[in-house]
Amino acid sequence: MALTSLKDRVRAAAASTPSSDDIRHDRAEDVEETRAGHDDQAASAADWLGQYRADVEAALPKHISADLFFAALRPTLPKLRGCTPASVLQAVITCARFGLVPDGRQAVITADDRIAVFIATYHGYIDLMYRSGLVKSVVTGLVYPGDEWNWEPTALPPADFTHKPDVLAAKKDRGEPLFAYAFAWLEGGVRSAVAVVTREDAEDTRDEYSKAYQRAEQSGAKDSFWHLRFDDMHVKTAVRRMAKLVPQSAELRALVAVEQAAEDGAPQILAAIDPETAALEAEARQAAKAAEASQDRPAPRLAVKGGRGRAKPRRRNRDRNKR
Template sequence: MTDSPISNALATRDNGPGALVAQHRGDIELVMPSHMQKRVGAWIRTTQGLLRRDEKLLKAAQNDPGQFMAVLLDAARLGLEPGTEQYYLVPRWNNKKRHTEVTGVRGYQGEIELMYRAGAVSSVIVEVVYENDQFEYRPGRDERPLHEIDWDAEDRGKLRLAYAYAVMKDGATSKVVVLNRGHIAKARAKSDSADKDWSPWNTDTEAMWLKTAAHRLTKWVPTSAEYIREQLRAHADVAAEQVLATAALPQPLLEDDEVVEGEFVDEDEVA
């Protein structure tokens, strides 16, 4: 008896990348931040849905399942949603392997999420400026940019600038990052897939301008991983100082302030 087309389809599906994601649920959950672990099932189903909807992504995952899982584990470790503006899943041509493979690209929402998660900021502002917008910012004079938009305008013109800054928990403003077209062009040039039709640089240009500004801001604002490490290091330093301080204190006398005096013993008197 031969297998039916439906049985063959199920077998193919069960052996494909979608099934691989489910099989590695334990590994994915292990590297996820604790606040994400409760929804690991939804995270996996979302990823499987992406594969069903995008044939190019599915093919790339089939070409190199190991690379595909490495990308997913990176997204899971960061606590970001794959296939969203937090973390893009992109099929990219690998010249050495001569096939497409899945690569991960952190999006601007992902960069912002990591800043918020660190707990040092109260808000993060990342925006793009179009030619017909009004934008003014002078470092040393202005604490924050002044950006005015005519929301009734049908056409705001071409992309002109991208900027980002954070308001810290104490109310202070972080460094303000402002990038022009030249800065964006240099960032784009570093991407070996920017000229491909499927690249986020072409499918979601504004988002990539935002991502570039947000990523540049991470040099001045702590993100979750580094902030947690600094906090742990600070706690360890405080604990070490407390131990040293305790060791340096004068040792207390014995109970009832009793002092035990030493006595020399003549060796000749010892039997």
């Protein structure tokens, strides 16, 4: 399933609905957008998406059940009834393309100014890291004022960072987190550097880069993820910084591009990498491993001619010398 075929299917789906004939998103138009059927009913929205079930199944990796994916998606549909049909379909297919379930834990499909957007949670980022085979374990956390912690970047891992949370402290007494952190253990037992993001760093990132947050502030809705799930976004910021410190798969790089497209108001599906490219990268990685393994093998010994002493010259050579 190539990326162009996904784009063509979304365009076809958008053209089949009365409210949109292109997959490009325009937030400036003040036009009432409707969805096929009764947009106030989750069942009608599910029926409309059901027309494109084959496209969603084609986008999903084999280990994700289409029934599970649609079951997780169904409770979200009423919240998307004001979004353009094209944006709903492209967000759903993009989410399926990454093999993340829109259950609120791995990923979310949410409305952003009448545009449906796919957002991966930090759990979704970690899941993609595991699938690459390059990352063995990811550790994340929030450090509160009552916790015991030590961060000494110049020390050797794992002594450079320790965290002992005060698990007995009541949530209301813990206060605001001091910082979020993330690090990964890689193939071969190597550990990445620790990404540390203070609350001030997280707020600066939110204010400077999150257009969804800015739009929610300007409209007064205050319903962006930064408003509703600040701690999760704080940890996600640390995970995204840590992702730059470890080997990245094609899918992980594509996920960053897809989320940036959402911030820019562009169709996310156009930023998604096609499976053929991912397959080529996987083959290249395997070839590199095979090449490294071949270098570790001892060089074959040269064949040694049997018998004692020096080999006798051939009779033909002796006769030639006599001449």
